Amino acid sequence: MTDLTILVGTTKGAFLITGDTRREGWTVSGPFCDGWPINHIIGDPATGTIWAGGGGDWHGAGVWRSDDGGESWAVTRLTKGQMDDWAANDPDFAQMIGWTDTPLPFTDQFQQIWSLGLNDGKLYAGTKPASLLVSTDRGDSFDRLDGLTGHPSAPSWNGGAAGLILHSIVADPTDRKRMWVGISAAGVFQTEDGGETWDRRNRLSNAEACGQYHHPAAPRDGEVGHCVHNIVRAPGDGQLLYQQNHHGVWRSPDGGRS
Numbered sequence: 001m002t003d004l005t006i007l008v009g010t011t012k013g014a015f016l017i018t019g020d021t022r023r024e025g026w027t028v029s030g031p032f033c034d035g036w037p038i039n040h041i042i043g044d045p046a047t048g049t050i051w052a053g054g055g056g057d058w059h060g061a062g063v064w065r066s067d068d069g070g071e072s073w074a075v076t077r078l079t080k081g082q083m084d085d086w087a088a089n090d091p092d093f094a095q096m097i098g099w100t101d102t103p104l105p106f107t108d109q110f111q112q113i114w115s116l117g118l119n120d121g122k123l124y125a126g127t128k129p130a131s132l133l134v135s136t137d138r139g140d141s142f143d144r145l146d147g148l149t150g151h152p153s154a155p156s157w158n159g160g161a162a163g164l165i166l167h168s169i170v171a172d173p174t175d176r177k178r179m180w181v182g183i184s185a186a187g188v189f190q191t192e193d194g195g196e197t198w199d200r201r202n203r204l205s206n207a208e209a210c211g212q213y214h215h216p217a218a219p220r221d222g223e224v225g226h227c228v229h230n231i232v233r234a235p236g237d238g239q240l241l242y243q244q245n246h247h248g249v250w251r252s253p254d255g256g257r258s
Helices: 082-089 091-097
Strands: 003-011 012-019 028-031 038-044 051-058 060-066 073-079 114-119 122-128 132-137 165-171 179-184 189-192 230-234 240-247 248-252
Touching: 003 051, 012 038, 012 051, 060 114, 060 122, 073 122, 082 091, 122 179, 179 230
Parallel strands: 038 114, 114 165
Antiparallel strands: 003 012, 003 038, 012 028, 038 051, 051 060, 051 114, 060 073, 114 122, 122 132, 122 165, 165 179, 179 189, 230 240, 240 248
């Protein structure tokens, strides 16, 4: 039977649950990632590489990677946390945790990695507050895609209950430059040029169907509302998307245009 591994992110680290296709004899390994809060974990079955993204106020934000199927892990730290402030002022504490005064690439611009995705040989990471990072070296370093955070609507983005998070990264396997992201509470955005520019994809063709909702995040004037919770792509169809928000599940056959 083919081995099956379920990747699980928790507030106390990453876990791997391994079994086979009969769903019998499960074994659990972990926690990994030094007990960091892990919001999302993904793997590449072809290589066995696993990435886990997370962090928080204490650790700052980072992406962990295992190149051996979870046997060992290394972290790329991206922003600082409270532990850095403590260590900078307490040499004994710094020595205890093995801390060094190394500049971090994004300083304190975000607190967590919330989502991960693979597309066209690149690793993408969504942050809290919402921005999108890309790595071309398997997660050793990251750059921010300023085309998204510079979108004209950005000043109006508001955090949902979990904060202003980029929680969904969806790639189109039929077009390597096409991708969607979901942000709560800002909506769905699509790029067709590999992340250089982005269009908002919140509108519905059936405006009348939206009029029955009275939730504070409800759709208005033919929009689905900005507090999207998740988006996924249907297998086998590059632009058939599903979105879940406060008002149910919505289907788009045209990449979010309607």
